[in-house]
Amino acid sequence: MSQSRAYLWLIAPALFLMLLILIIPIFAALGLSFTNYSLGNPQANFVGLQNYEQIFTRTTYQKMFGATIRYVFVVVPITVGLGLGAALLIKSLTRFGDLYKTIYFLPVMAALIAMAIVWEFAFHPTIGIINSTLEQGCGTVLENWSWYANGCERTFPLWLTDRNYAIWTVSFIGIWQGFGFNMVLYLAGLTSIPKELYSAAEMDGAKSSWERFRLVTWPMLGPTTVFVVTISFIRSFQVFDMVEAFYPQGGGPSKSVYVMMFALYEKGIQQNLMGIGAAITVIFLIFVMLLTIVQRWLVDKRTHYV
Amino acid sequence: MANIRLSNISKRFGNTDVLDGIDLDINDKEFVTLVGPSGCGKSTLLRIIAGLESADTGTVSINDTDVTGIRPANRNLSMVFQSYALYPHLSVAQNMLTPLKLRDLSFLQRLPMIGPLLAKTEYQTLYQQVKKTAQILKIENLLERKPGQLSGGQRQRAALGRAMVRDPLAFLMDEPLSNLDAALRVHMRSELTQLHQRLKTTFVYVTHDQSEALTMSDKMAVMMKGKILQYGPPDEIYHNPQTTDVARFVGSPAINIIPGSTDETGCVSLLGRSLGIYISSPRTSIQIGLRPEHLSLSEDSSNSFPGIIRHIENLGSDLFYHLEVEGMRQRIVVRTSQSEGRRLPLGSLTCFTAEKDKHLVFDENGNRLTTKSQKLAEVA
Numbered sequence: 001m002s003q004s005r006a007y008l009w010l011i012a013p014a015l016f017l018m019l020l021i022l023i024i025p026i027f028a029a030l031g032l033s034f035t036n037y038s039l040g041n042p043q044a045n046f047v048g049l050q051n052y053e054q055i056f057t058r059t060t061y062q063k064m065f066g067a068t069i070r071y072v073f074v075v076v077p078i079t080v081g082l083g084l085g086a087a088l089l090i091k092s093l094t095r096f097g098d099l100y101k102t103i104y105f106l107p108v109m110a111a112l113i114a115m116a117i118v119w120e121f122a123f124h125p126t127i128g129i130i131n132s133t134l135e136q137g138c139g140t141v142l143e144n145w146s147w148y149a150n151g152c153e154r155t156f157p158l159w160l161t162d163r164n165y166a167i168w169t170v171s172f173i174g175i176w177q178g179f180g181f182n183m184v185l186y187l188a189g190l191t192s193i194p195k196e197l198y199s200a201a202e203m204d205g206a207k208s209s210w211e212r213f214r215l216v217t218w219p220m221l222g223p224t225t226v227f228v229v230t231i232s233f234i235r236s237f238q239v240f241d242m243v244e245a246f247y248p249q250g251g252g253p254s255k256s257v258y259v260m261m262f263a264l265y266e267k268g269i270q271q272n273l274m275g276i277g278a279a280i281t282v283i284f285l286i287f288v289m290l291l292t293i294v295q296r297w298l299v300d301k302r303t304h305y306v
Numbered sequence: 307m308a309n310i311r312l313s314n315i316s317k318r319f320g321n322t323d324v325l326d327g328i329d330l331d332i333n334d335k336e337f338v339t340l341v342g343p344s345g346c347g348k349s350t351l352l353r354i355i356a357g358l359e360s361a362d363t364g365t366v367s368i369n370d371t372d373v374t375g376i377r378p379a380n381r382n383l384s385m386v387f388q389s390y391a392l393y394p395h396l397s398v399a400q401n402m403l404t405p406l407k408l409r410d411l412s413f414l415q416r417l418p419m420i421g422p423l424l425a426k427t428e429y430q431t432l433y434q435q436v437k438k439t440a441q442i443l444k445i446e447n448l449l450e451r452k453p454g455q456l457s458g459g460q461r462q463r464a465a466l467g468r469a470m471v472r473d474p475l476a477f478l479m480d481e482p483l484s485n486l487d488a489a490l491r492v493h494m495r496s497e498l499t500q501l502h503q504r505l506k507t508t509f510v511y512v513t514h515d516q517s518e519a520l521t522m523s524d525k526m527a528v529m530m531k532g533k534i535l536q537y538g539p540p541d542e543i544y545h546n547p548q549t550t551d552v553a554r555f556v557g558s559p560a561i562n563i564i565p566g567s568t569d570e571t572g573c574v575s576l577l578g579r580s581l582g583i584y585i586s587s588p589r590t591s592i593q594i595g596l597r598p599e600h601l602s603l604s605e606d607s608s609n610s611f612p613g614i615i616r617h618i619e620n621l622g623s624d625l626f627y628h629l630e631v632e633g634m635r636q637r638i639v640v641r642t643s644q645s646e647g648r649r650l651p652l653g654s655l656t657c658f659t660a661e662k663d664k665h666l667v668f669d670e671n672g673n674r675l676t677t678k679s680q681k682l683a684e685v686a
Contacts, residue, residue, distance in 0.1 A: 199358050200391035204468070205379045215404065219395040224671035 026285065032278035039272050050278035063255040064263045067167055071259055072236040074171040075178065079232050080225070082175065083182025088217075090183070091190050100185070104180040112177060116245035119173050123159040131156040139209075160246055163253035170246065170257050175240060181235075182228050193217065208234030230295040234288055240265065260284055288289065308369045308475035308508050309334045315364035317350055317532075324350050325361070332476075332525075337502050337509040340527035341519035343555070348512045349637050350482055355510060356478050357381050360439035369473060371636070379408075386476040388485065390461045392453040398464045399436055399449040402471045406432045409472060437661060439471045442504075456462055459490050475510035483518065495662040516556045520544065526550045550672035553595045559619075559626055559639045562601070566594040568668070572675065574667055576660070577611050577631065585667060592675065595666035598626060598641040599682070603650070610657035613638060615650055629658060633653040 033051055035042030052231060055061045086104055090097045107115065122129050136151035137143075159169040197216045206212045212246070238260035244250070250266060251258030268277020315328040324347045332338045340348040353359035355366060357378035365374045373381050384405070392401050405418050410432065415425040422429050440446045446511045453461055462482060469477055482498075483491045499522050502509050513519055519526040520540045527537040528551075534553045536543055547553035553561045566576045572584045576594050585592070604610045613629030616637060625644060628637045640658050648655055667675045 013619060194389060194391065194492065195386045196389050196391040197393065199353075199378075200385070200393075200468075201354075202378045203356060203383070203385045205404035207377070207408075211408065215393065219393070222395065252563045 015145060029278045029285075032274055033282050039180060039275045044275070047275065051275045052283075054276065054284065055279055058256070060255060061263070063251070064258045064260055066255060067251070067258050068237065068260045070167050071171050071174065071239060071257075073234060074168070075174045075236045075239075076229065076232045078175045079179040080228055081184050082179040083228065084186050084221070084225075085181040086179065087186035087190055089169055090187065101184070104183050106180070107177045108180040108184075110177075112241045113245050116179065116242050118174070120160065120246065121171060125155065125158045125161075128159075132160065140256075141213045158206075162274050163256040166257050167250045170239075170242060174236065177242075178232065178235060182232060185224060185228050185231070186221065189221045190217070193220045199292045224294055230291055233291050237261075237284065237287060310354070310476060310508065310510065311367045311370070312351075313365050313367075315361045315366070317354065317361050318349070319360070323532050325354070328364070328532075328534055330527060330534060330537065332508060332510060335506050335508060336523060337499070337511065337524045339511045339513060339519040339523035339526040340529055341513055341516055341526055343557075344514055346529045346530045348514075348529050352385075352478050352480055352510060352512045355384050356383055358385075380567050382475045384472065384474035384476075386465050386469050388484045390453070390465040390482075390485075392461060392464055392468070395455050397450050397452055398445065398456070398467070399433075399440075400466060401453070402436045402439060402468045403432060404451075405468060405472045406435060423467060434436060435471055436467075439467050442470070442501075443467050448547065458486050459494070459524075462486060462494065462573040470501075470505070474507070476510060477505075479509065479511045481513055482511075484515070498522060501598040510627055516583070517558060520556065520591070526621075528555060530555070546674075547595070547666065548674045550593060550595065550668050551612055553666060557562070557597060559598055559641075562596045562598065563664075563668075564594050564596065564634065564638070566592045568592060574665070576665070577633070579611070581665060583665060585675045585677055589669060589675075591670040593668045593672070594671070595668060596660050596664065598639040600664035601638070601640040601663070603627065603640055603642055604657050604659045607657050610659040612657050614639065614655055615652055618650075618652060627656075629656070 001271060031224075032044075034046055034048060036050075083273040084094065086100075089202050090100050093100070110285050117290045121127075123131075125131055134148075134151060143149045143152060156166045159165050193216065197220070198212060201212050204215075206215050238261055239259055241259050243259055243262045244265070246252065251262060261284075264277055264280045264284070267273045267280065310326055310330075310332040312330040315325055315330075315538065316323070317325040328351060330338075330351075340351060344350050354361045357366075357373070358431075361374070365372055366519045367373060368383075370438060392398075393404065394563060396404065407622050408675045411421070411425060411428060415428060417424075417545050420619060433488050434651055436449070437446065440449055443466060444461065445463045445467060448456060448460055456464060462485075465482070467498070479498075479652065483494050483503065486494060495518060496511075502522075506654075511518075511523065520543075523540060524566065525538060526543055528535045530551055536548050543552065543556055547556065550563055560604065564576060566574055567590075568574050568588045569580075570588050572586060572587060572588050574581050574592065611631060613631045615627055617628035619628070621627035624641050627640045627642065627650070629640060631638050638658065663679075665677070669675055
């Protein structure tokens with residue numbers, strides 16, 4: 001065998017595995033998305049772009065995009081912001097830092113299904129701790145706030161079952177569950193900032209902590225932020241278990257929490273509409289792909305330091 | 307344009323005394339080097355002058371004003387760090403602009419995008435200052451580059467530029483040359499001295515390299531174990547060290563310290579031979595320091611000491627002979643010029659003599675003793 005072909009043998013195992021477990025399934029999904037295949041059927045018909053047409057025209061799927069986008073664009077900025085804030089606060093502590101790290105990281109490690117049950121109790125309209133706590137505030141200055149006064153007069157919101165609140169409540173739990181992970185990533189990013197840069201900033205006249213943050217911390221965390229934002233986006237697009245735990249019957253009050261992964265599961269697995277399921281998968285993959293491309297671009301463009 | 311006065315500075319980290327009652331007067335426009343082995347507290351002392359570290363006791367004053375409690379940003383000193391500490395996301399020009407912006411512009415004017423629109427003229431004058439400094443340091447062509455695209459020497463210049471650009475009261479430098487290769491380091495030494503002459507500002511320079519201290523400074527402070535052992539001009543430190551520690555640290559190769567003795571009149575003898583110099587009172591154990599360049603090899607065995615050549619260091623211009631002398635564990639280093647050294651092979655027996663009046667006599671604790679060429683009693 002000639003020397004020049006040796007590289008083929010070296011990359012072959014990796015290439016083979018990548019084809020087998022990544023490329024082939026993706027193309028299989030792409031192929032399926034043009035058919036009306038159901039599991040168990042001996043054959044399937046080619047339906048062209050009909051599945052995609054359905055996804056982009058039917059109101060169910062509009063709700064799916066609506067819920068997914070709401071969830072993603074609420075959860076991502078807030079988990080990134082809180083993660084950074086918590087990391088900065090913990091970093092500034094001289095004691096108990098590890099304790100806070102553990103506390104904030106606990107929800108990341110916990111099984112969300114189990115946590116969902118606890119939250120379901122907490123958000124229960126009558127016996128839940130949230131609403132009974134809110135009721136304690138009735139008759140105080142808080143009633144100047146018309147929303148609060150309404151709550152006292154009638155009832156406080158049915159957090160999980162009111163279609164105006166459900167997606168935000170689910171987002172809140174998503175934030176609670178997710179920001180600890182970002183905090184850990186930011187803590188790692190913070191430890192890699194050379195201390196001398198802060199000394200230099202101080203010598204240069206950066207007197208307030210905001211100036212030091214703008215001059216040193218934030219730019220130096222650039223690569224971490226790109227990674228954290230991308231990971232948060234992908235994780236938020238993938239939210240499923242919480243929706244399944246709260247609303248096994250399908251996407252919450254008037255499908256306001258009908259997120260993509262849940263739709264995929266409901267169509268593809270529960271209703272055995274593999275064609276539609278595959279089409280949703282392909283759209284999901286395109287989202288993730290776009291995000292990854294943006295991330296690569298940002299890494300190359302903006303945050304290439306050394 | 308400032309004098310710096312430290313009095314009774316002490317600092318502890320946990321149980322270790324890093325600095326122990328340091329007093330130091332640095333005059334206006336002086337180039338002062340703090341030199342010592344690593345861990346002697348010299349960098350900590352510099353950070354205390356800068357205000358980045360606070361001392362446990364003692365005061366720092368600049369221009370006769372007590373600045374002990376004043377934060378670094380308000381002391382108007384600038385510092386060059388060992389790692390340069392350039393902001394990696396900013397170009398060299400922006401790096402140099404940063405201290406000017408932070409001091410001379412308001413919060414609004416510093417805002418990105420809006421700031422330059424609000425304060426066009428201010429930005430232009432600041433940029434002129436950056437350009438002027440860049441010209442002095444010959445880095446105008448690097449202004450638009452990021453630190454990551456610069457070589458070590460170029461980063462060094464950019465860091466100097468950032469320190470120079472705003473005319474500080476004094477420059478503090480923390481081993482700024484230690485990350486450069488040997489040739490560049492020697493070159494930057496002379497550039498820094500020239501810069502000092504040009505700027506006419508106080509420089510406080512920290513280094514562990516005694517040759518940097520000797521070549522660059524007006525005065526040097528030799529520090530060890532948190533104390534300043536000796537403070538004075540390099541010549542004074544080199545030729546007149548007050549302790550064996552200073553004598554050993556300054557000079558390369560290191561000074562030869564040879565045990566000596568005195569007779570009852572205080573007459574000093576070296577390796578059993580009287581030197582004709584006297585100390586005030588007879589002592590049982592003394593040490594005699596002799597620099598390698600004050601020793602020479604000699605053919606004549608009558609007035610010299612025998613030794614076997616065990617190692618030869620060839621430095622091109624000079625040869626250093628390491629001689630084994632009977633009765634001594636430590637080897638004696640003799641410097642010779644290339645011409646006279648060539649002949650002697652390794653392992654051969656030779657003799658060495660010491661120049662008269664170059665003996666430095668220390669007591670058993672390493673403190674310097676004054677010597678006279680006559681017996682003291684006779685003088686009195």
